[in-house]
Amino acid sequence: MNTTNAAAATTPAPLLAVDQLRVGFPRPRGGGSYHPVDGISFTIDRGETLALVGESGSGKSLTSLALLRLVPPPGQVAAGSVIKLDGVDVMSLEGEALRAIRGGRIGLVFQDPTTSLNPVLTAGYQVKEALTAHAKFSGGEAKERTIALLDEVGIPDPTGRYGAYPHELSGGLRQRVMIAIALAGEPDLLIADEPTTALDVTVQAQILELLDRLRAARGMAVLLITHDLGVVAGRADRVMVMYAGQLVETGPTAELFSAPAHPYTQALLGSIPKLTGPLERLAPIPGAVPQPHAWPTGCRFHPRCPVRIDACAGEVPPWRSTAPNHEARCWVVEGRAP
């Protein structure tokens, strides 16, 4: 692990600082490009859990790929995007240096363990592969460390399971293997992209518990990407809400849930079924999520917003703070005096 800033600062510098991240794709017909990720800025501190919440079409998965420069062509991270890991500009890295970051500093747990694991290689082999990609180990030592890693992610009988093929494992175990692969390089930041979506509810609980435990034990930061607000409520320190390629609200979890500032966040919370509390008819958000090649002007949520005013269609709203560290990008939100 490198520390470029040896001098102690009064507040520790964030582990990851992202500024105006944009990902562009060329338009299929005609010139120009469109940006499914359109100007995201945020920071993650060491050891914290930050949740990125959005529906499909919000651009959240692309964001995670962009951080590792894994955006599939013809898409690419647009010029002007800044991604700084411990002060090092990720955009400027190439070759070996870039590969070292992938898995070594930032680990990525992909969405669907069924399709993300190679079906013809054993679980143990795939974890060992990740392990040896970042450090040199002898054959025997690599296997030992792999088994230790499998044990750390809670796989029962890790020695026996080392030789198991993905199809012989349940969904929960496969996801644990994915997490083991992501941890193999001892990353400082773990990005979990919808880690529980394909899993049963009781298995989800197991996996989320595991991620918490690993985070505490290894001092990692976690970027949790999900569409499930329930998953976020229990596990994240801070939440960012993403809509149509942009962030619309950020804040501490408790704060955001008890006093959501942005109309989209409010509408989302109102439209999801809850297990406790008064039983009311759900209030769906009218309309549909806009497509990336046809973003609305001004505030992108305005066509569906119940409290929109004239200004919303015209200009992109500024960030307004409603409480310390709690901001929403909305014309209608009452900001606190700075």
Place this chain on the structure above:
Amino acid sequence: MTALLEVTDLVKHFEGGGGLFRKQRTVHAVNGVSFAVAAGETLALVGESGSGKTTVGKTLLRLEDATSGSARFDGIDVFAADRKTLRDLRQRMQIVFQDPYGSLDPRMSVGDSVAEGIEIHRLLPKRDIGARVRTLLEEVGLDGDLAAKYPHEFSGGQRQRIGIARALAVGPSFIVLDEPVSALDVSVQAQVLNLLLDLQRDRQLAYLFIGHDLSVVRQVAQRIAVMYFGRIVELGSRDEVLERPKHPYTQALISAVPEPDPLTKRKRIVLPGDPPSPTAPPPGCPFASRCFHPSKNARCASQLPALRPIGAALVACHHADAP
């Protein structure tokens, strides 16, 4: 109220894998399920993957043949029905599938898909079908003009609505809803759930709502049956099951549902391990290997608990009435 649908001891085993050098493996998908659904009400069948809930739905419509057990719809024996009776039953019992991307024939216009049931049962003269299709599409919240378009031109939520319109076209009184919103986006789920509730009210439909998400089920069901390993482990009214769960699995299931409220104080139960393999059913209670009940004992592993009344619900547990 006499039940519209009565299911008794439904069993479904899948045989497979037999061959010259391979052992015959039987998948015990459904292992004795009994329940009833009254006209106009919704019974939810809740369980995780491998619980057998989808198989139950498919057997009721004879999309799979039950291994044993019976189902009576309005007094008619569904499994013994001959061809003609089955055809009539298929007008009265319908199904909506989970996957919006596979449930519509990609080579048929959505109007033709919706009209298919009407054509098969010759419910209307040809010239009136177009108008009926338009009405149905509008009833599910879609523009009637879209009838000539093809499925790939619609979003997941819209396709699900079309699937619902297709099921309604034949005028059923009972619909099996197989995870109807599980594959949909969060903000679309609410739209489709509300639609299902409105249709139920307007047309007096009975639903068997198959799902895995308890918070979704809470919105639509009057009664809930919790399934584990092919059996019902708890059955009762919605509030009874959700507020006073008696079976340990139900308790774990409820505690695992992520609630969008960070202040909810709930006992967090994290179940270890995985359910037993469906090809090797354990002799006693299938939940025993993961059960955390303080009174769990040897009897649990050797004797299968029967579904019995405890409080206002039916529970399959030897110790659910002990503190």
Place this chain on the structure above:
Amino acid sequence: MIGPLRETLRRAWRDRSGRFGAIALVLLAAAAIVAPLWLPDPSQMGDLLAGATPPSAEHLFGTDRLNRDLLSRVAHGARVSLGIAGLAVTLSLTIGTGVGLIAGYAGGITDAILMRLVDAALAIPRLFILLLLLVVWDRVPIWAFVTVIGVTGWFGTSRLVRGEVLRLKHEAYVQAATALGAAGRRTIFRHLLPNVLGVILVSATLAIGEVILLEAGLSYLGVGIQPPTPSWGAMVLEARDALSTAPWTLLFPGLAILLTVLSVNLVGDALRAAFDPRSA
């Protein structure tokens, strides 16, 4: 069904090599149709003493050793080749699709019996059966040719179609049709057949190329189409000895075979890519 089919064809058209193949085939077919109207009689021999003459203003492709106009012979040969291929493939596709649909949909014993039949039939070499024709006839009539090729060529298609049907049977929309009360026949014709069309079309284009080569090969061996009916294979046979003296007599029929089979394969490739659901 028309909508998605048109969309797929449009997608196939965008593929440049597919487009080339399709245009080439259309031109060849046009030549075949137009041939008897505008071109001289292919069996008309000119000045026998002149023999094979190189391409000239009068004979664009030159003449063969019997001083017959080569362009006309090649064009008329197109009728024979394309005609035989078209008819034989239609026959084999129909049988193959029918067997595949039934075996795939019915499953169980029916499927097992049909597939074992296919296995047995595949063991009999096609060429052998074709040669048997010669035992019966001195001059094999074209209908016999077409029938035998068609009846011996459906096995691959049936396997392909059966495979697709087995996969499609479990799709939700097929189950939905059953749940709506659809009987077997309706399910097969309205739901399964349109969705296996892609596989069938691709199979067809490949089969056409195969049959053309088969016919050409047989004629080359002297056991196919008999003179004076022009056939590309026979023309190549005749031109064998004249490679150094009259290369054009080999070149043009050979090119015709090459172009036709190539075009058919290009179209088949483009169609296969266009029907692939992943590219949708």
